[in-house]
Amino acid sequence: MEIKSSIFIFFIILFISFGTANALTITHPETTNETVNEAGIFFSGKIDKYEKVFINGIQMHPAKKGAFSYSFRLKEGENIFAVQKKDFFFYTETLSYKITRISAKQDEFYNKFMEIEPSYYITTRDNVVLRSTPLDEGMNRLGYLPQGTKVYVDGTQNEFSRIYLAKDKFGWAFTKDLEKSKENLYNPVQILDSNQLKNDKEITTVIELSENCPYSAVVEDNKLIVTIYNLDNSSETFSKEFRLDKFPRYSICLQNNILYITQKKNPINKTYSNKDIKIIIDAGHGGTETGAVGCLGDKEKTLNLEVALKLKKILEEHHFNVKLTREFDKFISLNDRIDYAKNEDALIFISIHLNSVPISDDPNLNQGTVVFYFNPQSKELAKCLSKNVSQELHSINGGATQKSFAVIRPTEYIGALVELAYLVNPQDVKIYKNKKFAQSSAEGIYKGLANYIHSEIEK
Numbered sequence: 104m105e106i107k108s109s110i111f112i113f114f115i116i117l118f119i120s121f122g123t124a125n126a127l128t129i130t131h132p133e134t135t136n137e138t139v140n141e142a143g144i145f146f147s148g149k150i151d152k153y154e155k156v157f158i159n160g161i162q163m164h165p166a167k168k169g170a171f172s173y174s175f176r177l178k179e180g181e182n183i184f185a186v187q188k189k190d191f192f193f194y195t196e197t198l199s200y201k202i203t204r205i206s207a208k209q210d211e212f213y214n215k216f217m218e219i220e221p222s223y224y225i226t227t228r229d230n231v232v233l234r235s236t237p238l239d240e241g242m243n244r245l246g247y248l249p250q251g252t253k254v255y256v257d258g259t260q261n262e263f264s265r266i267y268l269a270k271d272k273f274g275w276a277f278t279k280d281l282e283k284s285k286e287n288l289y290n291p292v293q294i295l296d297s298n299q300l301k302n303d304k305e306i307t308t309v310i311e312l313s314e315n316c317p318y319s320a321v322v323e324d325n326k327l328i329v330t331i332y333n334l335d336n337s338s339e340t341f342s343k344e345f346r347l348d349k350f351p352r353y354s355i356c357l358q359n360n361i362l363y364i365t366q367k368k369n370p371i372n373k374t375y376s377n378k379d380i381k382i383i384i385d386a387g388h389g390g391t392e393t394g395a396v397g398c399l400g401d402k403e404k405t406l407n408l409e410v411a412l413k414l415k416k417i418l419e420e421h422h423f424n425v426k427l428t429r430e431f432d433k434f435i436s437l438n439d440r441i442d443y444a445k446n447e448d449a450l451i452f453i454s455i456h457l458n459s460v461p462i463s464d465d466p467n468l469n470q471g472t473v474v475f476y477f478n479p480q481s482k483e484l485a486k487c488l489s490k491n492v493s494q495e496l497h498s499i500n501g502g503a504t505q506k507s508f509a510v511i512r513p514t515e516y517i518g519a520l521v522e523l524a525y526l527v528n529p530q531d532v533k534i535y536k537n538k539k540f541a542q543s544s545a546e547g548i549y550k551g552l553a554n555y556i557h558s559e560i561e562k
Contacts, residue, residue: 127156127188129198130396131527132462138203139177141463146184146200147172147398147527157187166529168536170398174465177204214261221257223284224264226250231280233317237263241477241507245274245319249357252315254281255289255333268317268332269339291335292316307365308343318362320355322479327353329364349559350450351480354515367515370450373560377422380556383444384418384427385454385510386411387520390434395459397526397535403457404432406535410455410523413545421549437509449516451484453548454508457535458522466527471499475506475520483559485519488551495547498524498534521548 129148137144150156150165157163158173165171175184184200231248237260248254254276255267264281266274267289296311316333327345334341345353345366352367370379386408388394394403411427418425426447428440444452460469472493476485485503493500501522511518523544524531534540 127151127154127186127196128400129186130398130400132200132202133396135198135200136203137200138205139462140205141177141461142204143174143176143463143465144182144202145172145174145460145462145464145466145527146186147466147529149399151190153190155189157185157189159184167533168399170529170532172398172466172527172529174463174467177202177463179204179206216258216260216265218258219256221255221267221287221289223253223286224256224281225284226252226254226276227280227282231276233266233319234263234275237261237265237275239277241512242505244507244512245321246317246355247357248276248317249315252317252357253284253286254317256281266317272332272340274317274319274332291339292331292333293335294331294341303368305365305367307363308345310343310362310364312360312362314360315357318355318357320364322347325351327351327364327366329355329362331362347480349562350517352450352515352517367448371556371560375560378424380451381424381447381449382418382426382552383447383449383452383516384411384414384425385440385444385452386427386429387454387456389429389432392434395457395526397457398529398532399536401526401535403459403526406457406523406541407455408432409541410544410548413541414453414455414548417545417549418552421553440510441513444510444518445513445515451552452510452513452516452518453488453552454510454518454520455544455548456520456522458525459527460525466525467529469525470528470530471501472496472524473501473522474503475508475511475522476503476518477505477507477511478514478518480514481511481517481519484517484552484555487555487558488519488521488548491551491554492521492523492544492547495543495550496523496534496540498531 127150131147146158150169150171163171163173182202186198188196226248229250233245233248234243235245236243256264257267258265262278263275264278268274293313295313298309300307318331320329325347327347330340330342332340348369350369350371354365356363388404415425415427428443429435460466474485474489476482482503489500489503508520511520524534
């Protein structure tokens with residue numbers, strides 16, 4: 104009788120310990136009823152070692168610490184997913200998810216260029232992006248036009264208007280950022296004056312125009328090439344090249360009919376001191392902006408800050424001039440992060456993140472460390488960071504990739520965005536759940552930064 108009682112008590116303890124306290128956790132999708140445009144969706148979460156989990160009959164096989172991710176294709180309309188859990192006592196529980204896929208409707212003129220009577224339009228806000236193609240992507244940016252800039256439009260494609268720049272040369276801007284002018288006749292712009300201003304920290308080229316007009320700024324072979332369009336000469340353009348020194352930083356601003364091209368002087372030479380190098384560390388997300396959520400429920404904003412604080416300490420120990428965009432769990436807008444770095448006259452800006460994937464991608468196919476840059480002058484920094492961080496974390500080196508993220512687009516500093524590991528990849532769980540993750544990440548970023556500075560100086 105005592106043996107039977109002991110066995111009964113043992114199973115009761117097991118039930119309490121494993122049957123209820125360690126239930127299946129689904130971290131993605133975030134709700135049981137979602138509407139998406141994409142052709143697929145992934146489920147991720149945590150499975151207890153005493154559980155078996157099936158989604159629409161397919162068994163999930165967890166990795167480290169019970170983390171799992173699995174990707175499904177979606178048909179148009181409603182997609183029902185039955186998430187079934189079987190525990191140690193063969194107890195079955197089923198959750199139902201409804202994922203509704205809607206498809207974007209395209210009219211007969213989608214992706215077709217539609218000619219209109221050429222006419223002037225006016226930009227209705229500051230920083231209207233002039234693009235090389237009619238696509239809403241960052242890599243096609245040519246320049247930024249202030250409010251009130253006249254542009255000569257001759258057609259539309261989707262949500263963009265085509266802007267005449269010169270013979271066989273066109274740009275694009277969002278139609279929503281333009282309004283029709285009363286002026287229709289093409290009237291070229293004149294360059295009225297040009298001069299240069301210098302001080303101890305920067306050199307500014309000033310070009311005075313008869314009125315604001317489109318311009319582009321591109322970097323090729325260590326040269327910044329600035330081109331002004333719609334001019335009253337045979338080519339309708341004027342181009343000026345600026346040699347980029349080591350650690351190049353510059354800004355371009357069109358304001359009140361004047362184009363300012365400012366180049367900051369290089370603060371680093373072979374006799375430099377670390378205290379001369381100002382570094383801004385940006386812990387991504389914060390406050391109400393959680394960022395990505397991992398298979399086990401880890402919040403990106405928290406891990407980002409832990410790494411940033413460790414990195415600040417290491418950099419200060421090596422006497423760098425370093426500041427953080429945030430030092431606690433606080434929401435900060437992208438513009439405020441950018442403005443802070445510019446106002447501090449940062450040389451280098453490093454944004455710290457952990458990665459996720461679009462909902463239609465398979466998290467299991469995305470793993471390791473990747474570093475993003477936007478401007479060509481930031482590519483070497485990104486490569487050094489990717490190499491050294493992946494070495495310290497023992498992660499897959501995803502390399503340096505050019506991509507348009509707001510905080511690394513400015514040319515006033517050399518910027519990179521570090522994605523340390525994939526929160527939604529079960530194989531990366533062992534990396535970011537390691538108790539030394541924050542310290543190892545910080546050491547990898549520091550080593551990458553130091554190697555970048557030394558290699559640039561020695562060139």
